[in-house]
Amino acid sequence: MSIEVGSKLQGKVTGITNFGAFVELQGGSTGLVHISEVADNYVKDINEHLTVGEEVTVKVINVGKDGKIGLSIKKAKDNPNPKSGRHKSNPKNNRNGGGDRTESFEAKMNRFLKDSEDRLASLKKQTESKRGGRGAKKG
Structure with a gap:
């Protein structure tokens, strides 16, 4: 089975590290979901979001020449929230009130x-x- 960038696949979490989770995909290949790709909000402890053995839907975001597969759980969701994350307006940055x-x-x-x-x-x-x-x- 060929793994293509942009495809959504089902996988099983096989290992969790402090920087991400390893997911075994159909066909026996394994990819990494980086901690920044687990959820729409900041993830301090990945164990609060994933457990070993859990079935997850992932999206392939890159396939390296060395065979490493980069995966994302947050991009695999059907209704991504474009207003979440870094795009929020920060009222502390508006020193002049309304931001003229x-x-x-x-x-x-x-x-x-x-x-x-x-x-x-x-x-x-x-x-x-x-x-x-x-x-x-x-x-």
């Missing part, structure tokens, strides 16, 4: 410089107060 896209580069740069100067002045003030300031006498 019409703001010019110069305006952004001026705002950045002002923020930087304010932070630097604050840092210098804190550091001087811890050292005793400029008027401190030595020995």
